[in-house]
Amino acid sequence: MKALKHLNKYFKKYWLKLFLGVLITIIARIFSLVMPSYVSKSINVIEKLTTNDIDKATANDLLLQYILVIIGTALLSALFTFLMRQTIINVSRYIEYDLKNEVFDHYQILSLDFYKRNRIGDLMNRISEDVTQVRMYGGPAIMYGMQTLTLFVCLIPLMFMKAPTIAFYTLVPLPILSVLIYQISKIIHKRSTKVQEYLSTLSTFAQESFSGVAVIKAYGLEPKINADVAQLATEGKDTSMDLAKVNAWFFPLMILLIGVSNIFVIYIGGKQYLAGEVSLGIIAEFILYVNMLTWPVAVVGWLTSIVQRAEASQKRINEFLEVTPTITNTTTTPTPINGKIEFKNVSFTYPDTGIKALNNISFVLEPGKTMAILGKTGSGKSTILDLVARLYDVDSGKILIDDKPIKEINLDSLRNSIGAVPQDAFLFSDTIANNIRFGKEDATQEEIEAKAKQAVVHKNIMGFAKKYDTILGERGITLSGGQKQRVSIARALIKEPKIYLFDDCLSAVDTETEEKILKNLKKAAQQTTTLIVSHRVSSAKNADTIIIMENGSIKQQGSHNELNSVNGYYKQLYEDQLTEKD
Numbered sequence: 001m002k003a004l005k006h007l008n009k010y011f012k013k014y015w016l017k018l019f020l021g022v023l024i025t026i027i028a029r030i031f032s033l034v035m036p037s038y039v040s041k042s043i044n045v046i047e048k049l050t051t052n053d054i055d056k057a058t059a060n061d062l063l064l065q066y067i068l069v070i071i072g073t074a075l076l077s078a079l080f081t082f083l084m085r086q087t088i089i090n091v092s093r094y095i096e097y098d099l100k101n102e103v104f105d106h107y108q109i110l111s112l113d114f115y116k117r118n119r120i121g122d123l124m125n126r127i128s129e130d131v132t133q134v135r136m137y138g139g140p141a142i143m144y145g146m147q148t149l150t151l152f153v154c155l156i157p158l159m160f161m162k163a164p165t166i167a168f169y170t171l172v173p174l175p176i177l178s179v180l181i182y183q184i185s186k187i188i189h190k191r192s193t194k195v196q197e198y199l200s201t202l203s204t205f206a207q208e209s210f211s212g213v214a215v216i217k218a219y220g221l222e223p224k225i226n227a228d229v230a231q232l233a234t235e236g237k238d239t240s241m242d243l244a245k246v247n248a249w250f251f252p253l254m255i256l257l258i259g260v261s262n263i264f265v266i267y268i269g270g271k272q273y274l275a276g277e278v279s280l281g282i283i284a285e286f287i288l289y290v291n292m293l294t295w296p297v298a299v300v301g302w303l304t305s306i307v308q309r310a311e312a313s314q315k316r317i318n319e320f321l322e323v324t325p326t327i328t329n330t331t332t333t334p335t336p337i338n339g340k341i342e343f344k345n346v347s348f349t350y351p352d353t354g355i356k357a358l359n360n361i362s363f364v365l366e367p368g369k370t371m372a373i374l375g376k377t378g379s380g381k382s383t384i385l386d387l388v389a390r391l392y393d394v395d396s397g398k399i400l401i402d403d404k405p406i407k408e409i410n411l412d413s414l415r416n417s418i419g420a421v422p423q424d425a426f427l428f429s430d431t432i433a434n435n436i437r438f439g440k441e442d443a444t445q446e447e448i449e450a451k452a453k454q455a456v457v458h459k460n461i462m463g464f465a466k467k468y469d470t471i472l473g474e475r476g477i478t479l480s481g482g483q484k485q486r487v488s489i490a491r492a493l494i495k496e497p498k499i500y501l502f503d504d505c506l507s508a509v510d511t512e513t514e515e516k517i518l519k520n521l522k523k524a525a526q527q528t529t530t531l532i533v534s535h536r537v538s539s540a541k542n543a544d545t546i547i548i549m550e551n552g553s554i555k556q557q558g559s560h561n562e563l564n565s566v567n568g569y570y571k572q573l574y575e576d577q578l579t580e581k582d
């Protein structure tokens with residue numbers, strides 16, 4: 001129960017609703033207890049009528065009275081049961097809502113390394129499946145727990161008061177039922193976890209097969225994929241059958257034990273009736289009690305397993321909630337950003353892989369200037385951009401923004417001043433306009449179109465039937481690689497930031513379009529410090545400075561003319577790409 005303590009703050013928040021819910025539960029139970037004794041009374045009246053101890057008219061009056069009481073209390077019990085669900089189950093929904101928001105908000109503040117360490121499926125599972133398990137504790141467990149407790153406290157003394165011997169024999173099988181249900185619930189839990197795991201494997205497999213359908217078709221892999229699915233389906237069928245088998249025991253067992261209790265009532269009650277110790281009505285009353293008690297007793301076993309599951313789930317949720325972001329904001333006061341970037345002997349090793357991506361890097365980039373970063377793949381180019389956005393903190397050396405250590409700069413101010421276009425442009429399943437607007441929430445249609453024109457994607461967009469309202473992604477059309485890159489560029493441009501970080505974002509556009517975009521960028525980015533990572537000299541040659549990266553170090557540094565006048569990587573690349581172009 002240690003992990004579930006986390007929920008206490010929510011119980012405190014909703015204490016009034018919970019208190020009302022508990023009160024209503026007690027009232028609903030008390031009303032439901034009236035019915036059996038009036039059934040008993042009615043049977044006694046009928047018995048007296050048959051033995052002529054009472055006249056017909058009085059019997060009619062009494063029976064009508066009792067029936068009205070039974071109907072009235074049943075209606076009241078139903079009304080309060082409805083209210084009980086409306087309060088307690090609603091509280092559990094509020095708690096579920098709050099907890100999901102808490103987990104999601106926490107996910108948002110966690111640094112990139114957290115997402116590298118954990119699988120997306122796991123993050124999704126904890127916020128959906130695990131929170132659902134915890135909700136069962138916050139709502140149904142409390143509701144059924146209270147219901148059972150009230151029933152036990154009121155009914156068991158009442159039964160012993162009315163007929164102690166029958167009460168004793170009736171109650172004997174019930175704890176056995178509770179233990180059995182607990183054991184079955186445990187097995188059901190284990191097997192349903194297996195089914196859940198299987199379902200998640202199947203959906204991951206299906207998702208990958210659908211996403212990779214082009215590769216599957218190109219390689220003629222359909223028969224293999226079909227065979228894999230068939231095998232997965234067989235495993236799935238077996239696990240589901242295992243679950244169905246144990247599920248099938250649940251109700252027969254309950255019915256068996258109710259039957260045993262009923263036999264006891266009839267046998268012991270019958271004997272006592274013959275001995276004149278109890279009335280016929282008491283036997284009927286006890287049979288009703290047995291039926292009223294069966295579900296709550298079974299619930300005790302079920303509740304135990306719900307609480308165990310909730311505890312396990314909350315523990316998993318807490319594990320993530322306890323993770324602290326590695327990158328934190330050190331100041332709450334906004335820092336104005338001008339755009340000067342300086343790296344002083346910066347070295348950086350990725351903590352998860354231990355790969356040393358940067359080794360003693362130094363450069364200064366004045367505000368409004370452009371620097372191109374070239375070099376072979378894996379040489380550390382993207383890492384430089386990630387460090388400017390402070391997605392990671394450096395191991396040694398210093399990064400200064402406007403001559404101030406990056407750690408002392410307000411993180412929100414820094415990130416708000418950056419317009420980044422990552423290597424693999426990510427667009428949301430939304431309209432093109434909204435994808436661009438992501439860079440500036442209140443952007444007008446005119447602004448969006450102006451930036452799309454600068455990114456040389458406006459014409460493409462106008463070619464779609466719904467133009468800027470075209471939906472992208474799973475629900476809509478798929479853009480080509482180059483179109484995606486240009487929409488992402490428009491998104492960065494609309495932000496009008498102080499620093500642009502372009503990570504190889506023109507790799508999928510032809511050189512002619514590249515040239516147009518670069519020209520537009522030059523105009524748009526006159527006041528903006530720009531870092532362009534590229535594999536093409538054409539993207540780099542107009543930059544104020546170019547650095548050539550090799551194995552995490554700067555191999556060459558200078559302007560196009562400077563680098564082109566000495567033998568080295570840059571000159572070679574320039575000549576190779578010129579020949580390619582020709």
Ligand SMILES: Nc1ncnc2c1ncn2[C@@H]1O[C@H](COP(=O)(O)OP(=O)(O)OP(=O)(O)O)[C@@H](O)[C@H]1O
Pocket residue numbers: 116350352353355356357375376377378379380381382383384423
């Ligand atoms: N998130 C990460 N976690 C661990 N290692 C990483 C991560 N990102 C990059 N690396 C490693 O760091 C090194 C530098 O990577 P980086 O992405 O900066 O290279 P790059 O020059 O941008 O390459 P490319 O031109 O292929 O994009 C590589 O060896 C890479 O494997």
